[in-house]
Amino acid sequence: MNSLKLNYDQIASQYNQRYPASQTWERGQALLELAGQTNAKTILEVGSGTGFWLNLLNQTGAAMYGLDYSMGMLQQAKGQPAPLHLSRGLGTQLPYRSATFDLLYCVDAIHHFGDHRAFILEAYRLLKPGGALAIIGHDPHEGSSNWYAYDYFDTVYDTDLRRYPSGNSVLTWMEQAGFHSITSQVVEHIQNVHVGEAILNDPFLKHNATSQLALLDEQTYEAGLERIKQALSAAKESGEQILFRSDIHVKMFLGYKPRSIYSA
Numbered sequence: 561m562n563s564l565k566l567n568y569d570q571i572a573s574q575y576n577q578r579y580p581a582s583q584t585w586e587r588g589q590a591l592l593e594l595a596g597q598t599n600a601k602t603i604l605e606v607g608s609g610t611g612f613w614l615n616l617l618n619q620t621g622a623a624m625y626g627l628d629y630s631m632g633m634l635q636q637a638k639g640q641p642a643p644l645h646l647s648r649g650l651g652t653q654l655p656y657r658s659a660t661f662d663l664l665y666c667v668d669a670i671h672h673f674g675d676h677r678a679f680i681l682e683a684y685r686l687l688k689p690g691g692a693l694a695i696i697g698h699d700p701h702e703g704s705s706n707w708y709a710y711d712y713f714d715t716v717y718d719t720d721l722r723r724y725p726s727g728n729s730v731l732t733w734m735e736q737a738g739f740h741s742i743t744s745q746v747v748e749h750i751q752n753v754h755v756g757e758a759i760l761n762d763p764f765l766k767h768n769a770t771s772q773l774a775l776l777d778e779q780t781y782e783a784g785l786e787r788i789k790q791a792l793s794a795a796k797e798s799g800e801q802i803l804f805r806s807d808i809h810v811k812m813f814l815g816y817k818p819r820s821i822y823s824a
């Protein structure tokens with residue numbers, strides 16, 4: 561393992577492979593519902609990557625803003641059909657005026673921001689009164705998710721525990737920042753089973769498909785692949801079927817900025 565920082569510029573051009581056109585995403589539906597419910601006219605995604613979710617939410621008619629640290633990802637986002645206001649910056653120092661957005665969210669990104677709490681404080685500052693913050697992603701601390709890569713690749717699970725804030729911490733920080741009506745719910749349950757050799761065609765097994773595997777150096781990645789191949793051979797020899805499961809609960813942590821200081 562090199563460091564906990566991944567250079568998204570290097571994987572930007574292949575990143576959208578994770579979003580095949582044939583798939584619908586329940587977390588996208590959850591965001592659309594939230595945008596409707598908050599009657600959002602201005603929306604910001606922090607860690608907006610290639611702009612996939614911003615493009616989806618553009619159908620709400622809101623003005624769409626995205627911020628990301630990676631120039632490569634921002635470059636990809638420029639190619640989205642939706643008109644997006646894109647900026648380069650850090651999730652912990654957001655370059656916008658206070659009380660600008662009705663909805664501010666991040667998807668699969670808070671674990672990259674380093675100081676997770678600083679992001680939540682910035683989100684609070686940027687939301688208009690009554691605006692909503694939604695933090696979407698999985699919580700490896702909870703133990704309800706299962707991903708075969710955690711079993712076959714060294715250091716991946718431990719690194720995730722270090723990178724991801726626990727759901728409980730996120731809820732506490734939101735409360736301390738001043739959010740109210742805070743909830744967490746599973747908005748998407750990813751369940752994939754690859755039977756036997758089919759695992760070798762899983763797009764998420766590629767070295768650069770997820771930040772978890774992309775953080776591994778070549779040697780550690782290859783050692784994990786080799787372990788999978790050995791398990792396949794052992795299963796073949798004993799005539800057994802081997803299953804590789806991805807069973808991941810994607811959560812949304814949601815809170816609202818009070819409409820007035822008296823309504824919290």
Ligand SMILES: C[S@@+](CC[C@H](N)C(=O)[O-])C[C@H]1O[C@@H](n2cnc3c(N)ncnc32)[C@H](O)[C@@H]1O
Pocket residue numbers: 568606607608609610611612613627628629630633649650651652666667668669672673674771
């Ligand atoms: C897993 S991608 C998620 C992209 C997008 N939200 C999605 O769901 O497709 C994480 C994104 O966070 C961005 N990122 C990493 N560190 C960041 C930081 N400190 N501030 C802002 N963005 C950051 C990366 O460049 C990358 O685009």
